Amino acid sequence: MSEPPGFHMSPDEFRRRGYEVVDWLARYYEEVERYPVLSPVAPGDVRAQLPDSPPEHPEPFDDVMADLERVILPGVTHWQSPNFFAYFPANSSGPSVLGDLLSSGLGVQGMLWATSPACTELETLVLDWVVDLLGLPAGFRSDGGDGGDGAGGGVIQDSASSATLCAVLAARHRAAPDGDLGGLVAYTSTQAHSSVEKDVRIAGLPASALRTVEVDDTFAMRPEALAAAVEADRAAGRRPFFVCATVGTTSSTAIDPVPAIADVCERHGLWLHVDAAMAGSAAVVPELRFVNDGLDRVDSYCFDPHKWLFTNFDCDCFYVADRSALIGALSVLPEYLRNAASEAGAVVDYRDWHVPLGRRFRALKLWLVIRHYGAEGLRHHVRRHVELTRELVGWIEADDRFEVAAPVPLNLVCFRHVGGDDANQRILDACNASGALHLTHTRLDDRLTLRLCVGQTHTERRHVEAAWARIAARA
Amino acid sequence: MSEPPGFHMSPDEFRRRGYEVVDWLARYYEEVERYPVLSPVAPGDVRAQLPDSPPEHPEPFDDVMADLERVILPGVTHWQSPNFFAYFPANSSGPSVLGDLLSSGLGVQGMLWATSPACTELETLVLDWVVDLLGLPAGFRSDGGDGGDGAGGGVIQDSASSATLCAVLAARHRAAPDGDLGGLVAYTSTQAHSSVEKDVRIAGLPASALRTVEVDDTFAMRPEALAAAVEADRAAGRRPFFVCATVGTTSSTAIDPVPAIADVCERHGLWLHVDAAMAGSAAVVPELRFVNDGLDRVDSYCFDPHKWLFTNFDCDCFYVADRSALIGALSVLPEYLRNAASEAGAVVDYRDWHVPLGRRFRALKLWLVIRHYGAEGLRHHVRRHVELTRELVGWIEADDRFEVAAPVPLNLVCFRHVGGDDANQRILDACNASGALHLTHTRLDDRLTLRLCVGQTHTERRHVEAAWARIAARA
Numbered sequence: 002m003s004e005p006p007g008f009h010m011s012p013d014e015f016r017r018r019g020y021e022v023v024d025w026l027a028r029y030y031e032e033v034e035r036y037p038v039l040s041p042v043a044p045g046d047v048r049a050q051l052p053d054s055p056p057e058h059p060e061p062f063d064d065v066m067a068d069l070e071r072v073i074l075p076g077v078t079h080w081q082s083p084n085f086f087a088y089f090p091a092n093s094s095g096p097s098v099l100g101d102l103l104s105s106g107l108g109v110q111g112m113l114w115a116t117s118p119a120c121t122e123l124e125t126l127v128l129d130w131v132v133d134l135l136g137l138p139a140g141f142r143s144d145g146g147d148g149g150d151g152a153g154g155g156v157i158q159d160s161a162s163s164a165t166l167c168a169v170l171a172a173r174h175r176a177a178p179d180g181d182l183g184g185l186v187a188y189t190s191t192q193a194h195s196s197v198e199k200d201v202r203i204a205g206l207p208a209s210a211l212r213t214v215e216v217d218d219t220f221a222m223r224p225e226a227l228a229a230a231v232e233a234d235r236a237a238g239r240r241p242f243f244v245c246a247t248v249g250t251t252s253s254t255a256i257d258p259v260p261a262i263a264d265v266c267e268r269h270g271l272w273l274h275v276d277a278a279m280a281g282s283a284a285v286v287p288e289l290r291f292v293n294d295g296l297d298r299v300d301s302y303c304f305d306p307h308k309w310l311f312t313n314f315d316c317d318c319f320y321v322a323d324r325s326a327l328i329g330a331l332s333v334l335p336e337y338l339r340n341a342a343s344e345a346g347a348v349v350d351y352r353d354w355h356v357p358l359g360r361r362f363r364a365l366k367l368w369l370v371i372r373h374y375g376a377e378g379l380r381h382h383v384r385r386h387v388e389l390t391r392e393l394v395g396w397i398e399a400d401d402r403f404e405v406a407a408p409v410p411l412n413l414v415c416f417r418h419v420g421g422d423d424a425n426q427r428i429l430d431a432c433n434a435s436g437a438l439h440l441t442h443t444r445l446d447d448r449l450t451l452r453l454c455v456g457q458t459h460t461e462r463r464h465v466e467a468a469w470a471r472i473a474a475r476a
Numbered sequence: 477m478s479e480p481p482g483f484h485m486s487p488d489e490f491r492r493r494g495y496e497v498v499d500w501l502a503r504y505y506e507e508v509e510r511y512p513v514l515s516p517v518a519p520g521d522v523r524a525q526l527p528d529s530p531p532e533h534p535e536p537f538d539d540v541m542a543d544l545e546r547v548i549l550p551g552v553t554h555w556q557s558p559n560f561f562a563y564f565p566a567n568s569s570g571p572s573v574l575g576d577l578l579s580s581g582l583g584v585q586g587m588l589w590a591t592s593p594a595c596t597e598l599e600t601l602v603l604d605w606v607v608d609l610l611g612l613p614a615g616f617r618s619d620g621g622d623g624g625d626g627a628g629g630g631v632i633q634d635s636a637s638s639a640t641l642c643a644v645l646a647a648r649h650r651a652a653p654d655g656d657l658g659g660l661v662a663y664t665s666t667q668a669h670s671s672v673e674k675d676v677r678i679a680g681l682p683a684s685a686l687r688t689v690e691v692d693d694t695f696a697m698r699p700e701a702l703a704a705a706v707e708a709d710r711a712a713g714r715r716p717f718f719v720c721a722t723v724g725t726t727s728s729t730a731i732d733p734v735p736a737i738a739d740v741c742e743r744h745g746l747w748l749h750v751d752a753a754m755a756g757s758a759a760v761v762p763e764l765r766f767v768n769d770g771l772d773r774v775d776s777y778c779f780d781p782h783k784w785l786f787t788n789f790d791c792d793c794f795y796v797a798d799r800s801a802l803i804g805a806l807s808v809l810p811e812y813l814r815n816a817a818s819e820a821g822a823v824v825d826y827r828d829w830h831v832p833l834g835r836r837f838r839a840l841k842l843w844l845v846i847r848h849y850g851a852e853g854l855r856h857h858v859r860r861h862v863e864l865t866r867e868l869v870g871w872i873e874a875d876d877r878f879e880v881a882a883p884v885p886l887n888l889v890c891f892r893h894v895g896g897d898d899a900n901q902r903i904l905d906a907c908n909a910s911g912a913l914h915l916t917h918t919r920l921d922d923r924l925t926l927r928l929c930v931g932q933t934h935t936e937r938r939h940v941e942a943a944w945a946r947i948a949a950r951a
Contacts, residue, residue: 010570016502023494026581047597055605059850076594095485106501119551122522130530160832180682205680207655357635375534
């Protein structure tokens with residue numbers, strides 16, 4: 002019999018091509034500083050270089066790798082460049098990428114414990130490890146911190162957006178078990194991530210059901226304004242049910258006062274969720290554990306190792322103090338998923354902890370990262386980013402042409418040229434067009450503000466120095 | 477200065493360790509048939525072999541790989557074994573795993589075109605390719621099939637569950653732009669995937685807002701029952717808005733009559749979504765394009781290359797005929813994401829096409845798969861799975877002790893021993909305990925029914941033969 006078209010790749014060829022891809026990535030890491038950080042392509046440039054229709058016949062792997070180099074790479078913005086200071090980082094590391102490769106390669110589904118027990122058990126274990134690693138409340142551990150059968154627990158989600166959606170859904174379930182959403186009201190600050198609004202809308206609440214509470218001059222939620230808003234809503238017969246506090250806002254890493262917000266939530270029986278998407282990783286450093294203040298009084302919490310803990314996207318850690326509302330909101334059990342282990346209640350079935358049913362073995366990469374670095378390694382690198390950021394703050398403060406525009410509790414500096422929006426826009430555009438670094442902006446006090454976040458895995462002092470030199474030279 | 481604890485992995489070490497992981501996976505693929513397909517571990521077995529706390533100091537990579545072999549592998553159910561016939565497949569392939577490795581390694585974010593243009597443009601292109609590859613309606617192409625600026629388009633989501641959620645949200649937005657959900661009613665069949673119920677609940681509708689329409693003796697939705705339900709709801713003043721039809725139900729691959737359902741939807745202005753999670757891939761084979769019947773009249777459609785198109789999880793392709801309702805439902809634009817390309821309307825920003833904000837470069841793996849196999853290769857392998865399934869049906873029909881329990885349009889056989897539920901449970905348990913194959917069950921006509929799905933990448937005739945021999949021997 003003749004060979005069929007489009008052979009499967011044999012293990013031998015997988016080995017050979019796998020080496021090539023590993024080599025390509027290793028070379029990419031060696032050379033990443035040579036590429037313009039922000040891709041300079043114009044809309045349509047990438048697509049225009051590729052065929053408009055799929056190939057009828059198999060194509061050689063070499064051709065794909067050539068197109069990767071020729072077409073794809075110029076269209077990539079290099080999030081893994083040490084000169085990437087834009088948005089929040091999506092940092093990564095060798096052990097994480099290899100852990101993810103193992104996940105892809107094993108190709109198991111972890112929707113139920115029974116569909117691949119190690120996928121669930123390693124995830125539960127690693128999420129418990131993270132509680133210890135960051136000094137999070139013991140109640141977030143699956144065993145309550147005492148080896149028992151705790152009410153809380155953690156799960157890996159794809160993103161903080163999705164985790165916050167699950168928090169909204171769990172809160173909604175607790176507040177309105179009968180499904181009547183009339184009058185429900187959620188609260189977050191004016192500086193909260195856009196996903197809070199998106200999540201509240203997804204959950205079926207009208208735009209008017211989300212109150213954006215005003216902030217103080219550090220851009221942190223004012224708890225007395227929250228309390229006033231909640232009281233006004235209650236007085237009007239509405240039903241406050243959910244507060245999302247942010248630890249480290251996207252705009253400026255403002256830190257909402259979680260303990261004071263928890264006072265309000267406890268007084269009124271509101272679900273309190275904390276979104277610490279980037280900032281949460283800071284807690285690996287003991288002297289930065291102010292980011293954990295009040296977490297022992299919240300209902301749910303999330304942060305993203307895929308932002309600042311050297312674990313490639315996607316890896317959000319989502320914790321609940323009591324899993325029952327979450328599972329109550331999301332559990333649906335069809336016959337074809339029934340199995341003895343689940344029926345016995347002896348296992349966790351993570352499909353009930355998030356929106357999708359299918360799930361990959363994401364714990365592997367986080368497990369590899371924690372074991373590769375150890376707690377001391379993670380501490381060292383995160384601490385180093387914060388030190389570099391403080392140095393940068395000193396340089397900005399020493400330059401009369403610039404001002405720091407917001408408190409810098411961690412690794413993001415918001416600053417601006419004193420010459421106004423146009424001057425800042427010119428600096429931003431010139432820096433990004435140079436290819437030497439990538440910055441983004443925000444608006445604070447209605448003024449265009451530059452943001453520089455130090456969090457890429459390989460960012461060292463020399464990169465921050467060069468970035469500042471270039472910014473200052475454009476001033 | 478002494479070296480810091482927990483070094484980053486250098487490119488050289490990444491190369492060396494990357495080779496090791498590739499070797500480990502290649503060996504895994506060579507040896508996968510030696511492992512029990514369904515993991516035999518008991519709850520807690522995996523965790524009990526690992527430390528309860530994270531390591532303070534870095535650990536050697538060799539130790540992690542040793543634990544992978546010693547602790548993790550025995551706890552894995554081998555979805556990539558050719559003897560895996562359970563649930564639906566989550567098939568994969570070498571080019572896909574390597575494409576996913578490139579995605580992990582490049583570590584870019586594709587939330588906006590501007591955050592990495594190639595990530596968005598390749599995704600749009602590959603999703604357009606898939607329209608051609610499967611013979612889907614041209615209106616699903618981003619250019620409307622005529623190179624213009626089409627209203628439709630595709631996006632990669634993590635799962636059909638999430639895609640269907642987005643369909644519900646887009647439909648809800650179209651039907652209730654003011655956010656008043658009162659009286660909205662959704663419809664699906666009694667055989668639809670559990671995610672439809674989950675998605676409707678997530679969207680804020682009460683359980684009573686989902687009607688499960690009865691099915692005919694092929695387990696396909698009865699369109700006249702749908703019409704009657706819609707009419708009764710309208711007569712009662714309720715607001716029908718959404719229908720989810722299934723092409724290839726999870727239980728038995730029943731195929732809802734999409735054209736007749738589209739008649740009802742058009743008559744009443746309902747959003748019609750088609751969930752073809754596994755079955756959609758069949759359309760790569762021209763003679764199986766009955767799975768596409770009526771798709772030119774639907775509002776949205778999804779199928780999973782991560783089930784039956786050799787692309788590892790997660791990769792769901794979600795198409796809309798008109799993107800405006802989807803984007804209207806999901807778009808929120810904060811200052812820190814504003815950029816010139818988006819403002820100019822010249823680009824697609826996929827963050828508005830799904831729940832999460834962040835997104836990885838998932839198009840790479842699908843691109844590598846399509847180029848590696850070519851259309852003819854994909855056709856060959858999918859066709860082969862269906863042929864093997866038909867052979868199996870013949871063997872079952874030739875054995876008096878067994879009966880086929882539902883039509884077999886594609887690659888799933890539902891069958892049972894004539895001896896009743898206990899006999900079937902014994903066969904199921906014995907087969908799964910043998911380690912030689914993995915089957916799951918469903919209930920049809922309230923009788924325990926065995927399911928055998930042929931879709932793993934490396935399943936050949938000998939594997940199906942051996943599976944049947946073992947089943948028959950247990951009868």
